[in-house]
Amino acid sequence: MTHSESLQARAEDSRGENVRVRFAPSPTGYLHVGGARTALFNWLFARTQRGRFILRIEDTDLERNRPELVEGILDGLRWLGLDWDEGPLYQSQRLAGYAAAAEKLLSIGAAYLCYCPPEKYAGGDSADEAVGAKSEIRRIVRCSCREGKPSTAEQSPAVRFRVPLGATTRFDDAVFGSREIQNDEIEDFVLLRSARPAIGGAALPTYQLGAVVDDMDMRITHVIRGADHISNTPKQLLLYRALGAVPPIFAHVPLILGPDRTRLSKRHGATSVSSYRDEGFLPEAFRNFLALLGWSSGDDTEMLRTSELIQRFSLSGVSRTNAVFDRAKLEWFNQQYLQKLPIDELLPAVQAELERAGLWRPEWATSQRDWFARSVDLLRPRTRLLPDFSHWARAFFTEDFDYDLAAREKFWKDERLPDLLARLTDELAALPDWTHDACDRALRQLAEKAAVKAALLINATRVALVGQPVAPPLFDTMLVLGKERVVARMRRALPVVSARSVAG
RNA sequence: GGCGAUAUGGUGUAAGGGUUAGCACGCGGCCCUCUCAAGGCCGAAAUCCGGGUUCGAAUCCCGGUAUCGCUACCA
Numbered sequence: 001m002t003h004s005e006s007l008q009a010r011a012e013d014s015r016g017e018n019v020r021v022r023f024a025p026s027p028t029g030y031l032h033v034g035g036a037r038t039a040l041f042n043w044l045f046a047r048t049q050r051g052r053f054i055l056r057i058e059d060t061d062l063e064r065n066r067p068e069l070v071e072g073i074l075d076g077l078r079w080l081g082l083d084w085d086e087g088p089l090y091q092s093q094r095l096a097g098y099a100a101a102a103e104k105l106l107s108i109g110a111a112y113l114c115y116c117p118p119e120k121y122a123g124g125d126s127a128d129e130a131v132g133a134k135s136e137i138r139r140i141v142r143c144s145c146r147e148g149k150p151s152t153a154e155q156s157p158a159v160r161f162r163v164p165l166g167a168t169t170r171f172d173d174a175v176f177g178s179r180e181i182q183n184d185e186i187e188d189f190v191l192l193r194s195a196r197p198a199i200g201g202a203a204l205p206t207y208q209l210g211a212v213v214d215d216m217d218m219r220i221t222h223v224i225r226g227a228d229h230i231s232n233t234p235k236q237l238l239l240y241r242a243l244g245a246v247p248p249i250f251a252h253v254p255l256i257l258g259p260d261r262t263r264l265s266k267r268h269g270a271t272s273v274s275s276y277r278d279e280g281f282l283p284e285a286f287r288n289f290l291a292l293l294g295w296s297s298g299d300d301t302e303m304l305r306t307s308e309l310i311q312r313f314s315l316s317g318v319s320r321t322n323a324v325f326d327r328a329k330l331e332w333f334n335q336q337y338l339q340k341l342p343i344d345e346l347l348p349a350v351q352a353e354l355e356r357a358g359l360w361r362p363e364w365a366t367s368q369r370d371w372f373a374r375s376v377d378l379l380r381p382r383t384r385l386l387p388d389f390s391h392w393a394r395a396f397f398t399e400d401f402d403y404d405l406a407a408r409e410k411f412w413k414d415e416r417l418p419d420l421l422a423r424l425t426d427e428l429a430a431l432p433d434w435t436h437d438a439c440d441r442a443l444r445q446l447a448e449k450a451a452v453k454a455a456l457l458i459n460a461t462r463v464a465l466v467g468q469p470v471a472p473p474l475f476d477t478m479l480v481l482g483k484e485r486v487v488a489r490m491r492r493a494l495p496v497v498s499a500r501s502v503a504g
Numbered sequence: 505g506g507c508g509a510u511a512u513g514g515u516g517u518a519a520g521g522g523u524u525a526g527c528a529c530g531c532g533g534c535c536c537u538c539u540c541a542a543g544g545c546c547g548a549a550a551u552c553c554g555g556g557u558u559c560g561a562a563u564c565c566c567g568g569u570a571u572c573g574c575u576a577c578c579a
Contacts, residue, residue: 195550228512229516231507300517321510324516325515329516335541339542443524463539471540
């Protein structure tokens with residue numbers, strides 16, 4: 001059976017066995033949107049297949065690793081609702097396993113000790129340019145250590161994989177399809193770094209070894225990861241074979257780019273999941289948006305709640321094209337969810353926002369919960385982000401609000417207003433029943449008597465009540481605020497309106 | 505430089521030989537209207553270029569171009 005046939009067979013088998021997938025971030029930064037999307041796809045696949053979603057922390061780079069960052073990554077996953085079934089496991093605590101695997105490869109001749117100094121091959125593009133763009137220094141590593149003839153034996157050695165030359169390696173990617181590469185194009189990559197005194201002699205694995213050993217140990221059936229790993233796959237396949245293991249199915253997902261079509265990075269602005277949480281996006285909206293970046297359900301449905309995503313997700317719907325992160329569409333999703341989420345699911349998010357803004361009152365969660373729910377329901381059609389509740393809608397939650405300058409200039413200009421608003425205040429104060437229609441009638445009758453358009457009074461009153469040019473329909477607003485607050489706010493506004501209209 | 509992948513309106517995508525190339529965001533207009541949203545309707549806007557294969561190509565093949573990835577004792 002050829003290698004690709006065994007992969008095929010594996011694909012068949014996997015339906016019958018329990019699917020196990022993993023998300024394996026390295027704690028070198030926060031959880032960024034690309035990582036979050038990879039995590040989401042893994043999670044969706046696990047939930048769709050009734051499998052297990054496992055978390056693994058790849059912290060084998062002592063130089064760049066920042067242990068304190070792990071909690072932030074976990075927070076990001078929790079916020080997105082991506083709960084894991086196992087882990088987090090830390091690679092730094094599993095060093096013995098990697099050393100054992102390397103030892104085994106060494107003993108069967110699939111790997112060898114390399115005594116070359118690390119600097120010999122380090123440098124990347126910058127070194128490339130330093131020597132000259134046309135140079136061919138970027139070559140596939142095949143040093144004399146491979147033949148057991150190290151040029152020096154003065155340093156502690158690294159373990160390199162002995163790539164079997166003259167053959168080809170192929171695999172079937174669940175997204176990108178059949179892949180094939182000449183082994184001669186694959187360098188003898190490092191498995192185990194050379195021991196360094198500073199580290200206390202512990203041999204640290206590279207990504208290639210760590211990932212393969214762990215994926216074997218954890219019985220991972222499907223490796224779903226960013227397409228930047230697609231060229232690593234043949235190396236790992238070679239490792240699986242050398243270790244006598246059946247490889248998992250690989251599914252590479254396209255990358256997420258910034259508006260300029262380069263890989264998403266800090267200079268594109270917000271790239272961490274937490275920054276979107278802080279800006280007031282709802283996790284479900286963010287998740288929905290992220291799911292549609294590089295995946296399509298197949299039909300025209302875009303608003304997909306989590307349960308629907310789980311129902312519909314499939315690797316075959318994953319695109320092969322890199323996707324641009326479109327903030328405008330993310331905001332649209334957020335607005336949709338702000339409007340359509342069941343009110344009970346929205347309330348906690350609004351509460352958190354009001355708490356953040358110092359406007360929250362505990363009774364809104366208890367004795368005045370109905371009032372709070374009604375207010376949020378009234379406000380939400382014109383919110384796009386959570387902070388809208390504490391910004392333009394501030395006056396719904398506190399007496400401490402200002403009159404917006406533009407609103408005053410636009411709606412308090414008419415010189416008849418001081419008199420009209422004073423009369424309206426008296427009319428409202430005298431109303432026996434505080435209902436939408438009673439308020440409506442009182443205002444329109446006054447407008448008719450005074451021969452002015454109702455809109456003049458409506459807009460001026462709106463500014464008096466909430467200080468903003470933008471707010472829900474006036475009589476709904478009056479109802480939610482209640483008679484006492486409405487009358488009091490109008491009396492408070494009268495002198496300001498007078499000053500305004502006189503000055504104007 | 506080498507190796508590889510990808511290519512549908514500005515953006516996310518659908519259409520896997522035969523459609524007036526569909527949907528959504530964004531954009532413009534109209535309706536609704538008490539401000540602003542929402543909602544409804546209408547509109548502008550795309551198959552990277554060039555060769556093949558075929559009666560017929562967005563779809564298959566080749567070349568070019570562009571973009572992205574890998575080319576670390578990073579992951």
